[in-house]
Amino acid sequence: MGLVYADMKLCDIILQEPTLIPVINRFGISLGVGDKNVQTVCKENKLDTNFFLTILNTFINKDFFPEKKLKSFCASQIVDYLSKTNDYYEHFQLPNIERHFHSLLSHSTGKNNLEYIRQFFGELKNDLLKRIDEDRTQWFPAIKKASEQLTLLQPDVNDFSIDISEQRTDPLEEKLNDLKSLFIIHLSVECDENLCYGVIFAIYTLAKDIKQNNRIRHRILKPLSEALQLASAKTIR
Numbered sequence: 437m438g439l440v441y442a443d444m445k446l447c448d449i450i451l452q453e454p455t456l457i458p459v460i461n462r463f464g465i466s467l468g469v470g471d472k473n474v475q476t477v478c479k480e481n482k483l484d485t486n487f488f489l490t491i492l493n494t495f496i497n498k499d500f501f502p503e504k505k506l507k508s509f510c511a512s513q514i515v516d517y518l519s520k521t522n523d524y525y526e527h528f529q530l531p532n533i534e535r536h537f538h539s540l541l542s543h544s545t546g547k548n549n550l551e552y553i554r555q556f557f558g559e560l561k562n563d564l565l566k567r568i569d570e571d572r573t574q575w576f577p578a579i580k581k582a583s584e585q586l587t588l589l590q591p592d593v594n595d596f597s598i599d600i601s602e603q604r605t606d607p608l609e610e611k612l613n614d615l616k617s618l619f620i621i622h623l624s625v626e627c628d629e630n631l632c633y634g635v636i637f638a639i640y641t642l643a644k645d646i647k648q649n650n651r652i653r654h655r656i657l658k659p660l661s662e663a664l665q666l667a668s669a670k671t672i673r
Contacts (some may be wrong), residue, residue, distance in 0.1 A: 438561050439493050439500065442475040455641065457544050458528070462520040463488060487513055495648045506656045511583045511664060513574045514657050521649055522568040529642045530561055536635040544627045553618045557639075560611045564646075566609070575661070582664040600632070606650050612643040 437453050446469045450456055463483055478485040487509050493500045506514070510593065535555050544550055618638050 439495050439497065440474065440489060442478075442489060446474050446477050447471055447663055450500055455644065456492060456495065458524055458645070459492065459495050462524060466602050484509070487517075488592060491517060494651065495610050498648075501651055501655070503656065507660065511657070511660055513581050514652060514660070515579055518571070518649065518653065518657065519576060520578070521645070522571055525564060525642070525645075526568055527639070527646070529565070533557065533635065533638045533642065534561075536631070536638050540627060540631040540635055548627070549618075549622065549624045550627070553615070553623075556611075556618060557615055559620065560608070560615060563611065564608055579657070579661045580660070580662060582667075606646070606654070608651065609643065609647055610661065612639060614648065616643065 437449075440449050446460075446465075450460070450467075450469070464481055465477060469477060472480075474489065475485050477483075478488050486505070490502060490505055490509075493502075534557075537550075539558065541550055541554065616636065616639055619632065619639075623632070
């Protein structure tokens with residue numbers, strides 16, 4: 437799908453790219469959007485249209501990543517979006533994969549390696565929940581605190597560089613790829629293909645979501661938080 441714009445109908449965008457449904461949910465938008473365009477929907481929900489469009493375009497287009505535009509947004513906007521993203525991982529996507537695993541296991545008989553694959557998923561789940569907890573209790577509060585301290589002074593914290601050529605390897609992305617490989621390459625059981633597809637699709641959806649949002653985490657929020665911390669330290673002196 438190409439880029440989406442403010443004058444496009446949100447329903448048309450969702451129909452072409454249904455994986456955006458959980459993304460718009462994080463902005464408080466539910467299905468039943470009618471035939472309103474993006475700008476109207478954002479206005480009715482008191483959302484920053486440019487930020488909303490930037491997140492949507494970043495999610496659906498792997499080559500779209502406007503660092504300069506994202507740098508212009510308030511740090512708290514990015515933190516709030518990623519906080520809701522973490523909530524979605526914890527309360528919806530992870531439980532959804534677990535439900536699919538349980539159904540697949542309960543309908544599979546004979547000797548197989550499904551329990552080993554589920555244990556591998558359990559390790560991945562614990563890693564993701566640990567990162568979510570660190571975000572919630574440490575990193576995100578520190579960013580918001582530094583941002584609030586600098587609100588009155590309004591220093592130019594956007595003066596930081598981003599190495600767009602950097603290829604960052606994320607352990608969670610690697611584990612999700614390994615988990616998909618276990619199913620596709622190493623599955624040692626004849627099982628219900630539909631149930632197996634349900635597990636793989638749920639894993640794929642989580643993997644795509646994490647990959648897209650890691651671009652914002654690593655290439656924007658991390659350098660922005662470092663800039664905020666540096667500016668905050670200078671004002672305290």
